[in-house]
Amino acid sequence: MTTFLLIMHGLMAVALLGGLTHQAAALLWPARAAGGFAASYRAVQAARFTNANILFYVLTFVLGALIYPPYRIAVRTWIERARLWHISGLFEYKEQALAIGLAMLPFFWLVWRDPKDQETLTARKWTTAILCVIVWYSFIAGHVVNNVRGLFGQ
Amino acid sequence: MIVTRVFGLFAAVFAIAYTIAFEWHWELFSYHPRTGEFGWGQQPSKGGPVMHWYGAIATGFLAALAACLIALPFVRKRPLPLWLGWVVPLACIAVWGWLLRGFFLR
Numbered sequence: 001m002t003t004f005l006l007i008m009h010g011l012m013a014v015a016l017l018g019g020l021t022h023q024a025a026a027l028l029w030p031a032r033a034a035g036g037f038a039a040s041y042r043a044v045q046a047a048r049f050t051n052a053n054i055l056f057y058v059l060t061f062v063l064g065a066l067i068y069p070p071y072r073i074a075v076r077t078w079i080e081r082a083r084l085w086h087i088s089g090l091f092e093y094k095e096q097a098l099a100i101g102l103a104m105l106p107f108f109w110l111v112w113r114d115p116k117d118q119e120t121l122t123a124r125k126w127t128t129a130i131l132c133v134i135v136w137y138s139f140i141a142g143h144v145v146n147n148v149r150g151l152f153g154q
Numbered sequence: 155m156i157v158t159r160v161f162g163l164f165a166a167v168f169a170i171a172y173t174i175a176f177e178w179h180w181e182l183f184s185y186h187p188r189t190g191e192f193g194w195g196q197q198p199s200k201g202g203p204v205m206h207w208y209g210a211i212a213t214g215f216l217a218a219l220a221a222c223l224i225a226l227p228f229v230r231k232r233p234l235p236l237w238l239g240w241v242v243p244l245a246c247i248a249v250w251g252w253l254l255r256g257f258f259l260r
Contacts, residue, residue, distance in 0.1 A: 065208070069187035072203050089257025096176070096250040099211050100243045103168035103218060106161040107239035113158075123162075123236040130244055 002070045006146075009063035013139050016056035023049040024132040027125060047115040054105050057135070061102055064142075068095075071145075079148065087148050090141040101134040159229040160222040162239030167221040169246035172214030177253065181209030182216065 026046035031039040071091075079088050104127060111124040175181055179196040186193070188202030197204055225234070 068207065069185070069205065072187050072205055077203065085257045085260045089254055092254050092257060093250060095207055096173075096254070097247050099172055099207070099214070100165075100169045100246055100250075102211075103172075103214065104165045104239065104243050106158075107165045110158050110161045111236070111239070120236060123240055126240040126244070130240060130247075134247075 002067055005063055005067045009060060009067060010142075012056055012060040012063060013135070013142070016053060016060050017135055017139055019049045019053045019056060020128075020132045020135050022046070023053060024128045027128055047112055050109060050112040053131075054109060057102070057105060057131075061098060064098070075145065079145075084148065087145060091145045094138045094141040094145075097134045098138055101131055104131060156226065156230060157222075159233055160225050162236060163225055163234055164218045164222050165240070166238045166242035168214040168218035169243040171217035172210055173246050173249060173253075175210040175213035175217075176206065179206075180213055181206045182212040183209040185209070 022041065022044055023046045025042045026044045029042055031042040033039065033043065076088060076091070107123075108127050108131060111120045111127055114120070115124070181196055183195065184193050184197035185191070185205040185208055186197070186200050186202060187205055189200060191200070196206065196209075
């Protein structure tokens with residue numbers, strides 16, 4: 001069951017990573033018209049991604065919270081015994097940043113409610129960029145931690 | 155919708171309360187993953203690891219909710235600054251980098 005949840009957690013994270021990166025790219029580096037791959041990637045309607053990104057963030061977070069106890073028992077104990085402190089630190093930072101990011105979601109929704117509102121533009125840019133960095137960091141840190149041991153690694 | 159005016163405050167208070175809860179051990183509850191038991195506040199180990207993350211999130215959530223409820227009557231007349239919703243969480247994320255530096259400097 002834990003392996004299934006871990007895979008689902010990973011798949012949700014991929015969807016979130018894609019959606020949030022799309023939204024951040026379209027906002028921070030907008031393209032006037034869809035041309036090549038990079039321009040087409042940025043030429044999306046960024047606001048359309050808001051609700052999906054919030055949903056994927058919450059789902060990924062809940063799945064992560066569900067598989068955290070097996071990680072705490074089987075993986076982190078092993079990492080600490082192996083004295084891989086920097087690997088443990090990567091995960092510690094991930095859990096703190098993600099929790100803070102979770103509480104930013106209502107504000108994220110608020111600043112994207114009217115994407116043409118110039119008053120919220122700075123907050124929209126920063127909030128999207130912060131969440132995007134949190135998700136990218138967490139995705140990479142999660143993979144590093146998982147690869148160093150794996151839930152049922154021997 | 156008046157409630158949306160406190161979303162920035164929610165993010166800011168959660169980030170501060172969560173950080174304080176973790177650092178000063180004000181978690182609402184602890185969880186013992188080996189036995190599956192919950193206990194109020196910070197619990198000592200019962201022969202296995204103790205998890206404080208869920209409890210710190212609960213503390214942060216309650217503190218943020220309380221702050222928003224208190225602020226609601228005031229934001230009708232005077233909206234809160236938008237930077238609250240991203241500057242404070244960003245600062246707390248930076249603080250966490252400093253708090254966890256020991257993991258990377260050993």
